[in-house]
Amino acid sequence: MTALEISGLSKDYVDAYTGEEITAIGDVSFTVDRGEFVSILGPSGCGKTTVLNIIAGFVKQTGGTVKVGGRVVDGPGPDRGVVFQSHALFPWKTVLGNAAFGLRMKRVPPKQREATAREYLELVGLAGFEHKYPHELSGGMQQRLGVARVLANEPDVMLMDEPFASIDAQTRRKLQEDLTRVFELRRPTVFFVTHDIDEAVFLSDRVIVLSTRPSIVREIVTVDLPRPRTWRETTQLPEFRHLSNRITELLTGGAEDVHPAIDPD
Amino acid sequence: MAVTTRASARPKRTVAMPRRILVNPVVRTLGPFVPVVLLWWLLAELDVFPGAFFVGPDTVVGEFAELMRKGVLPGYLSDSLTRLMYGVGFGLLIGLPLGFAIAMSFWARRLTWPLLLFFQAIADIAWLPIVIVWFGFSLTAVTFVIVYTIVFPLVLGIVAGVEQVPRELIRAARSLGAGRLRVFLEVIVPGALPSLASGIRTGLGYGWRALVAAEIIVGTSGVGFMMFDARRVGDVAEVFLGMIVLGVLWYATDALVLAPFERATVERWGLVRQAEAGK
Ligand SMILES: Nc1ncnc2c1ncn2[C@@H]1O[C@H](COP(=O)(O)OP(=O)(O)OP(=O)(O)O)[C@@H](O)[C@H]1O
Numbered sequence: 001m002t003a004l005e006i007s008g009l010s011k012d013y014v015d016a017y018t019g020e021e022i023t024a025i026g027d028v029s030f031t032v033d034r035g036e037f038v039s040i041l042g043p044s045g046c047g048k049t050t051v052l053n054i055i056a057g058f059v060k061q062t063g064g065t066v067k068v069g070g071r072v073v074d075g076p077g078p079d080r081g082v083v084f085q086s087h088a089l090f091p092w093k094t095v096l097g098n099a100a101f102g103l104r105m106k107r108v109p110p111k112q113r114e115a116t117a118r119e120y121l122e123l124v125g126l127a128g129f130e131h132k133y134p135h136e137l138s139g140g141m142q143q144r145l146g147v148a149r150v151l152a153n154e155p156d157v158m159l160m161d162e163p164f165a166s167i168d169a170q171t172r173r174k175l176q177e178d179l180t181r182v183f184e185l186r187r188p189t190v191f192f193v194t195h196d197i198d199e200a201v202f203l204s205d206r207v208i209v210l211s212t213r214p215s216i217v218r219e220i221v222t223v224d225l226p227r228p229r230t231w232r233e234t235t236q237l238p239e240f241r242h243l244s245n246r247i248t249e250l251l252t253g254g255a256e257d258v259h260p261a262i263d264p265d
Numbered sequence: 266m267a268v269t270t271r272a273s274a275r276p277k278r279t280v281a282m283p284r285r286i287l288v289n290p291v292v293r294t295l296g297p298f299v300p301v302v303l304l305w306w307l308l309a310e311l312d313v314f315p316g317a318f319f320v321g322p323d324t325v326v327g328e329f330a331e332l333m334r335k336g337v338l339p340g341y342l343s344d345s346l347t348r349l350m351y352g353v354g355f356g357l358l359i360g361l362p363l364g365f366a367i368a369m370s371f372w373a374r375r376l377t378w379p380l381l382l383f384f385q386a387i388a389d390i391a392w393l394p395i396v397i398v399w400f401g402f403s404l405t406a407v408t409f410v411i412v413y414t415i416v417f418p419l420v421l422g423i424v425a426g427v428e429q430v431p432r433e434l435i436r437a438a439r440s441l442g443a444g445r446l447r448v449f450l451e452v453i454v455p456g457a458l459p460s461l462a463s464g465i466r467t468g469l470g471y472g473w474r475a476l477v478a479a480e481i482i483v484g485t486s487g488v489g490f491m492m493f494d495a496r497r498v499g500d501v502a503e504v505f506l507g508m509i510v511l512g513v514l515w516y517a518t519d520a521l522v523l524a525p526f527e528r529a530t531v532e533r534w535g536l537v538r539q540a541e542a543g544k
């Protein structure tokens with residue numbers, strides 16, 4: 001079943017100073033099935049964040065439609081939870097208060113929402129931190145909370161924009177493994193923006209590769225690696241390196257595209 | 266081995282001692298005043314200035330006891346504080362909704378900003394002549410001036426605070442299902458609080474000064490009146506006492522109201538770097 005359906009998406013920005021119009025997204029279409037993990041990769045500035053922001057309802061598209069669960073979306077809503085690169089946790093709420101925020105907005109009774117929030121905090125490894133404030137957590141733990149806060153709300157799709165980009169490499173590996181574990185356990189639908197090829201391959205069922213601006217879908221690569229995945233085992237699979245090389249090629253223009261460009265004539 | 270332990274333990278202790286003393290709240294609060302009072306006392310004892318212009322701490326303490334006994338000081342103090350309460354109360358009542366209304370609407374901000382800047386420029390005291398014409402020498406006149414001085418820093422603080430709320434927090438709340446009212450109550454108000462708190466702090470400080478000034482001019486009672494009246498009869502000790510009372514009251518307001526409020530909110534949430542964070 002399709003959870004997310006993007007068709008013919010385009011976006012023109014008007015530069016605030018020059019008044020010049022730039023087409024960020026040319027024509028992008030794809031779907032994400034329920035319980036599927038799909039990443040989007042592309043050169044810097046090709047419009048990955050823009051695609052996510054349009055899906056989230058933060059930014060209005062110029063053309064095309066976004067459907068979630070079959071309904072056309074307009075504006076932000078609880079059916080699309082967002083995990084931000086900057087975490088965007090509420091500093092004035094405790095860990096528990098942050099995790100239960102969405103449920104409170106849905107008017108879930110206090111007992112029940114606390115139970116659910118605790119369950120998801122435990123799932124992401126934050127049990128015992130319920131009464132801390134976000135600033136008392138490390139960056140990695142803050143992002144775990146960012147994930148728990150969205151999952152506790154049980155959205156149709158979880159949107160993540162480079163959620164681990166500001167976290168040190170060591171912790172990032174751990175967070176990626178934990179995200180995979182959570183995904184394999186709960187099977188949420190995830191749409192994941194990244195510029196890290198290995199990360200995309202490791203986490204995803206499919207990887208959407210965008211072209212440079214104005215972006216179109218260059219290719220959608222299916223990642224058929226066995227689950228559960230761990231960095232140690234998954235990276236040893238020849239298929240992993242193969243997929244990663246394939247995507248690198250696509251991003252750098254691919255061998256067949258590059259040669260004519262270098263040709264002096 | 267033993268030598269190294271000794272050597273490393275030594276400087277540690279010399280650092281620890283003064284630090285322990287500095288951490289003591291009484292020492293930290295009163296400590297800085299000790300040299301000031303000593304200098305004051307020394308200046309008085311050495312008769313650097315004639316007695317009609319300058320009195321020592323002992324004389325002022327005597328004056329304090331006298332005025333407390335006669336009930337003059339408590340009476341004036343409660344008059345001043347009552348006025349301040351009215352002023353602050355109405356100031357908050359007007360300033361908070363006005364501030365958020367202006368901050369939340371682009372057009373309200375556009376339209377009121379020139380007015381805000383214009384009226385902010387008219388010093389509080391500059392209103393006194395016309396206010397006295399309108400309301401006479403009354404509580405209303407004094408309240409008006411205090412409200413005036415509090416509202417502007419408060420409104421400006423709120424507008425700045427609302428602007429500082431990260432856009433991502435609002436977006437996060439919206440995609441967790443918060444409607445406009447919820448976003449306002451749960452994100453914008455607490456997010457604006459650091460700036461709002463400093464607006465209140467500034468406003469209260471201005472209001473307190475405006476009160477004393479108003480009492481001097483409008484005065485029939487109050488600490489400001491007491492000081493000015495004492496000057497008229499040449500009672501320097503009472504003038505000194507009034508000045509000290511003003512300082513102590515502001516310190517108390519800060520220690521009992523403002524600082525605990527900030528500790529319970531802004532600092533608790535990690536929105537300002539606590540003084541201790543650096544150590
Ligand atoms: N608010 C805006 N106003 C004008 N132009 C914008 C705006 N937001 C993005 N753009 C432009 O649109 C293009 C796509 O931006 P976007 O942030 O979506 O790219 P991205 O793929 O996420 O890049 P990165 O990999 O660096 O995160 C860029 O050229 C950017 O300059």
Ligand SMILES: [Mg+2]
Nearest residue numbers: 048049050161
């Ligand atoms: Mg981006």
